[in-house]
Amino acid sequence: MSRLPSDDSSVAGGSKFLIQTIDLKKLFPVKKGVFGKTVAHVHAVDGVSLSIRRGETLGLVGESGCGKTTFGRAVLRLTQPTGGKILFEGKDITNLPADGLRKLRKKLQIVFQDPYSSLDPRMTVEKIVGEGFAIHGPPSSASKNKKFAESERIHQLIEQVGLSHDHLSRLPHEFSGGQKQRIALARALALEPDFIVLDEPTSALDVSVQAQALNLLKKLQGKYGLTYLFISHDLSVVAHMSDRIAVMYLGKIIELAPTWEFLNNSKHPYTQALIASIPIPDPKLKKERKGIEGEVPSPINPPKGCRFHPRCGFAKPDCQKVEPRLVDIGNGHFVACHLWSYSVPLEQH
Amino acid sequence: MIPQRKPIVEIRGLKTQFIMREGTVTALDGIDLTIYENESLGIVGETGCGKSMTAFSILRLVPSPGKITAGSIRFKGVELRKLTEDEMRSIRGRLISMIFQDPSTSLDPVFTIGFQLGEVISLHQQIYDQNVLKKKTLDMLKLVRIAAPQTVIKQYPHELSGGMKQRVMIALALSCNPSLLIADEPTTALDVTIQAQVLRLLKDLVNKTGSSMMLITHNLGIVAETCDRVCIMYAGRIVEVAPTLELFERPQHPYTKGLLAAFPKLGEQKEELSVIRGTVPNLMKPFPGCSFVDRCDFANEVCRRTRPAMIEVFPGHLVSCHMYRGGGESAAVR
Numbered sequence: 001m002s003r004l005p006s007d008d009s010s011v012a013g014g015s016k017f018l019i020q021t022i023d024l025k026k027l028f029p030v031k032k033g034v035f036g037k038t039v040a041h042v043h044a045v046d047g048v049s050l051s052i053r054r055g056e057t058l059g060l061v062g063e064s065g066c067g068k069t070t071f072g073r074a075v076l077r078l079t080q081p082t083g084g085k086i087l088f089e090g091k092d093i094t095n096l097p098a099d100g101l102r103k104l105r106k107k108l109q110i111v112f113q114d115p116y117s118s119l120d121p122r123m124t125v126e127k128i129v130g131e132g133f134a135i136h137g138p139p140s141s142a143s144k145n146k147k148f149a150e151s152e153r154i155h156q157l158i159e160q161v162g163l164s165h166d167h168l169s170r171l172p173h174e175f176s177g178g179q180k181q182r183i184a185l186a187r188a189l190a191l192e193p194d195f196i197v198l199d200e201p202t203s204a205l206d207v208s209v210q211a212q213a214l215n216l217l218k219k220l221q222g223k224y225g226l227t228y229l230f231i232s233h234d235l236s237v238v239a240h241m242s243d244r245i246a247v248m249y250l251g252k253i254i255e256l257a258p259t260w261e262f263l264n265n266s267k268h269p270y271t272q273a274l275i276a277s278i279p280i281p282d283p284k285l286k287k288e289r290k291g292i293e294g295e296v297p298s299p300i301n302p303p304k305g306c307r308f309h310p311r312c313g314f315a316k317p318d319c320q321k322v323e324p325r326l327v328d329i330g331n332g333h334f335v336a337c338h339l340w341s342y343s344v345p346l347e348q349h
Numbered sequence: 350m351i352p353q354r355k356p357i358v359e360i361r362g363l364k365t366q367f368i369m370r371e372g373t374v375t376a377l378d379g380i381d382l383t384i385y386e387n388e389s390l391g392i393v394g395e396t397g398c399g400k401s402m403t404a405f406s407i408l409r410l411v412p413s414p415g416k417i418t419a420g421s422i423r424f425k426g427v428e429l430r431k432l433t434e435d436e437m438r439s440i441r442g443r444l445i446s447m448i449f450q451d452p453s454t455s456l457d458p459v460f461t462i463g464f465q466l467g468e469v470i471s472l473h474q475q476i477y478d479q480n481v482l483k484k485k486t487l488d489m490l491k492l493v494r495i496a497a498p499q500t501v502i503k504q505y506p507h508e509l510s511g512g513m514k515q516r517v518m519i520a521l522a523l524s525c526n527p528s529l530l531i532a533d534e535p536t537t538a539l540d541v542t543i544q545a546q547v548l549r550l551l552k553d554l555v556n557k558t559g560s561s562m563m564l565i566t567h568n569l570g571i572v573a574e575t576c577d578r579v580c581i582m583y584a585g586r587i588v589e590v591a592p593t594l595e596l597f598e599r600p601q602h603p604y605t606k607g608l609l610a611a612f613p614k615l616g617e618q619k620e621e622l623s624v625i626r627g628t629v630p631n632l633m634k635p636f637p638g639c640s641f642v643d644r645c646d647f648a649n650e651v652c653r654r655t656r657p658a659m660i661e662v663f664p665g666h667l668v669s670c671h672m673y674r675g676g677g678e679s680a681a682v683r
Contacts, residue, residue: 281572
C-alpha cells in the first residue's frame with residue numbers, strides 16, 4: 001500500500017503535528033438477551049482523521065451524543081479505539097502496551113467537564129495536585145530533596161492557576177466550581193504535559209467565572225506552549241479559544257477550518273445552522289433564527305449516505321446514497337458535503 | 350415603553366430565607382418586582398443569585414427549610430401569602446404554571462405522555478369524557494409541534510428525546526392557559542439547534558395565548574432574543590431592571606456591564622475576555638451595604654455601609670447602585 005501523506009511527519013521527527021488520528025473508530029456494542037449477544041453497535045466515533053499542530057488549539061464542537069467526548073478520550077487512549085491509528089509526535093501509540101503508555105501519560109493530560117466529580121473528595125488539594133509525582137517521580141529541580149522539590153512545584157502550580165498557598169490543605173468541597181476547575185488544571189499541568197484535552201472545561205461554570213477560566217487557559221498555553229484539544233458544545237467559547245474548529249456530527253467530522261474562515265465562510269449546512277442557532281446577546285440583531293428542524297438520529301443506526309441528509313434543506317437524492325468525503329476546498333478548509341465536492345464524480349465512490 | 354400596563358404579579362420587599370443550624374442563608378433579600386400582562390420578563394443571574402428562588406416563592410414552593418420571611422406577593426391583586434394551601438393549589442398549574450430545567454426529571458417515568466397530559470387537563474378543566482380529553486391532549490401536542498402526536502401519546506418519557514420531552518413539558522404547562530408561565534432555564538439541558546426550536550415555540554405560544562412569561566436564564570443571548578424586559582439579579586437582590594434593548598444599549602450597574610463584557614461574542618477576536626474579579630459573596634453573612642461591593646471597581650465607603658435603593662435612571666430603567674444617586678448617566682462618569 002502506498003504511504004499515507006501523513007507518514008511524512010513521522011519521518012521528519014513529528015515537528016509539525018503533535019497528535020494525529022487516522023481513521024479513528026470507536027464502536028460500543030449494544031448487547032441484548034441472556035447471553036449478552038451483540039446485536040448492534042453505537043458508532044460513537046466513526047472514522048475521524050484529525051491532525052493537531054504543536055502549540056495550537058483545535059476546537060471540537062457538536063451536539064450531545066455526536067462523539068466528541070469519546071474522541072477526546074480515545075485520543076488519550078482512556079478508551080481503546082476499535083480501529084484506526086493515533087500518532088503522537090509521529091509515533092503510533094494505538095497499541096502501545098500499558099507500561100509504555102504510562103510513561104506517555106505524563107505528556108497527555110485531560111481536564112474534565114464536571115469539577116465536582118473529577119476531584120477526590122477525601123484528598124487535600126496538595127495531594128490532588130501532587131498525585132502525579134507519586135507515579136512519575138518528583139519534578140526535576142535543583143534541590144536534591146525530593147519532598148522539597150515536590151512541594152515547591154505544587155506551590156508554584158497553585159499560584160499559577162490563581163489560588164493561594166493556604167488553599168493547599170483544604171478539601172475539594174470547600175471550593176466553588178471555578179476554583180475546583182483551577183485545581184483540576186493545576187493537576188493536569190503538574191507533569192509538564194505537551195497536550196491537554198479540555199473536555200467542556202467551563203460548561204459547569206457561570207459566565208463571569210468562565211471568562212476567568214478561559215483567560216487562564218490562554219495564558220498558560222502561551223507560557224508553556226501547550227497544545228489543546230478544546231471540546232465544547234458552545235460555539236462562542238470554542239471560537240474564542242481555538243485556532244481551528246472542527247464540527248462533529250454523528251461520529252464524523254463534517255467541517256474543519258481556521259476560526260475566521262469557519263465563522264465567516266462556513267460551507268456545510270449543519271455548520272451554518274449551528275452558527276445560526278447561537279443566541280446573540282444583542283437585541284438589535286434580532287435575526288429570525290433559521291435553525292434546523294428535527295433531531296439528531298440514533299448513532300446505532302446512522303442514516304445512509306450523508307448522515308445529515310434527513311435534516312438538511314439542500315439534500316439531493318445522491319445525499320441519501322453516497323457518503324461525502326472530507327475534501328480540501330482551500331485555505332485549510334475541509335468540508336464533507338456533496339454541495340462542495342462535486343468535483344469528485346459521485347459514481348466513483 | 351408601553352405606559353400604564355396592568356401588572357399581573359407585584360412583589361414587594363420579598364425576603365426568602367433558609368434558617369438552618371449552621372446559620373441563615375438569605376436567598377432573596379428584599380426584592381421588588383412587577384410583571385405586567387402580556388410581557389415576557391427575563392431574569393438573569395449567576396448560580397445562587399436567587400432567580401429560581403423568586404419563581405419558587407411566587408408559587409409558594411420554597412423547599413424546606415426555606416421560608417418566605419417578609420414582604421408581599423400579589424397576583425392579580427390577591428395576596429398569595431395569605432392564601433390557604435388548597436387555594437394555592439388551584440392557582441398552581443391553572444393560573445401560574447412552571448417549566449423546569451430538566452425535562453427528564455419532571456415527567457413521571459411510569460405513566461404514558463397521554464396519561465400525564467390528560468390528568469392535568471382533566472383536573473384543572475373538569476373534563477371527564479375520555480374522548481374529549483383525548484382530543485384535547487392531541488391538540489396540545491400538536492400545538493407544541495410534535496410530529497406524531499398519535500404515537501407520542503402512548504409513549505413513556507424514556508422513549509422521547511430531550512427536546513421532545515421539553516415540548517411535552519411546555520404542553521403540560523400551557524394546557525390550562527395560565528396567566529403566567531414561569532420557565533426556569535427551559536433550554537439549558539438541550540442542544541443549541543434544539544434550543545432555538547424550543548425558544549421559538551415558547552415565544553410564539555406565549556404571544557398567541559396572551560399570557561405573561563417569566564424566563565429564568567443565565568444566558569444573555571436567550572434574553573436578547575426572547576424577552577421584552579430584563580431583570581438582573583445578584584446575590585439575592587435585584588440590581589437592574591430595564592427594557593431589553595435599553596439594557597443592552599446602556600447597561601448601568603457595574604455588574605451588568607461586567608456580565609455583558611464577560612460573555613464571549615461570536616466572531617469577536619479578543620485575546621482576553623474581560624472578567625468580573627472575585628467570586629459571589631457568602632449569603633450566610635448579612636451585608637449592610639451593596640452586595641456587589643467586593644467585586645466592584647467603583648466601590649467606596651458608602652457602598653460598604655448603606656444599601657443602595659432602586660433609582661429610575663431612565664424611564665422604566667431601574668438600577669440599584671450608589672453611583673446613580675444624582676440620577677442619569679452623568680453621575681456614572683467618575
